[in-house]
Amino acid sequence: MTLSGKAKLAGVIGWPVAHSRSPRLHGFWLEAYGIDGAYLPLAVKPEDFETVLRALPKMGFSGVNVTVPHKEAALACCDTVDDPARRIGAVNTIVVEPSGALHGSNTDAYGFIENLGAGVPDAPAVLLGAGGAARAVAVALLDAGAPALRLVNRTHARAEALASDLADARISVGDWGDWTTCLAGAGLLVNGTSLGMEGQPPLEIALDALPADAVVNDIVYTPLETPLLANARRRGNRAVDGLGMLLHQARPGFAAWFGVDPAVTDELRDHVLESL
Numbered sequence: 001m002t003l004s005g006k007a008k009l010a011g012v013i014g015w016p017v018a019h020s021r022s023p024r025l026h027g028f029w030l031e032a033y034g035i036d037g038a039y040l041p042l043a044v045k046p047e048d049f050e051t052v053l054r055a056l057p058k059m060g061f062s063g064v065n066v067t068v069p070h071k072e073a074a075l076a077c078c079d080t081v082d083d084p085a086r087r088i089g090a091v092n093t094i095v096v097e098p099s100g101a102l103h104g105s106n107t108d109a110y111g112f113i114e115n116l117g118a119g120v121p122d123a124p125a126v127l128l129g130a131g132g133a134a135r136a137v138a139v140a141l142l143d144a145g146a147p148a149l150r151l152v153n154r155t156h157a158r159a160e161a162l163a164s165d166l167a168d169a170r171i172s173v174g175d176w177g178d179w180t181t182c183l184a185g186a187g188l189l190v191n192g193t194s195l196g197m198e199g200q201p202p203l204e205i206a207l208d209a210l211p212a213d214a215v216v217n218d219i220v221y222t223p224l225e226t227p228l229l230a231n232a233r234r235r236g237n238r239a240v241d242g243l244g245m246l247l248h249q250a251r252p253g254f255a256a257w258f259g260v261d262p263a264v265t266d267e268l269r270d271h272v273l274e275s276l
């Protein structure tokens, strides 16, 4: 699409940024909705991050996404941040307000819940992992009303630290490898670790104790069908892949910058999948 002089500008700031799928994702929507706007990959070194962020309003940007390694710095630099971003400890979406102030939010929790589709089951949720990605999922599950949240991480102390940070009576910490106890009576199992990702070791977990009606979700989406999801499907559990979280987390930013709440469609999924 040809841009006019009034084109709206957004982008993704990362270092490096070449791996980001966001330009492809937002570019698809800009084209699909015939929007006079552009979404750019912005490779910015950590030492330049704050200068670049502060220059965005002066350059007429509507806002940006922020990715590795800038998400924590973005939390510190924004003028205001929303509650999920504060609790997750990271900002992934910034909107430039009419005053020029920067409003930071974290849309990963939103993307996670939208991707689950049917809401959070009314039974304990089990979350594997305690890194940045797992933290966003934990906040999402608590905010969506999970009746109990079992955190299970290889490094027990990290799960304890996350539990203590989030300070919610519904959280308990389980032991990595004690799958029978962890999975008994669960309504949802989420892999929030990097295990199972291409180039990483597989996630070795015995699902025998997981109820047949539990939902299984992997936030890993390369490959799309992880061994965990394949295993879950074989035993009759509903399996939800991780790509939808990436697609849905992008929606609030696009809506704020370009004025259209975009749809996550099969065509969009295929378009992004082609680049994985």
Ligand code: ATR
Pocket (backbone or CB within 6 Å): 128, 129, 130, 131, 132, 133, 134, 153, 154, 155, 156, 158, 192, 193, 194, 195, 201
């Ligand atoms: P991110 O911010 O992307 O979540 P991270 O902070 O490096 O990345 O977290 C990676 C997660 O995968 C952690 O929960 C990590 O467990 P530890 O806290 O014990 O490191 C988990 N993980 C990575 N490799 C693992 C492995 N080989 N076995 C078990 N868990 C692993």
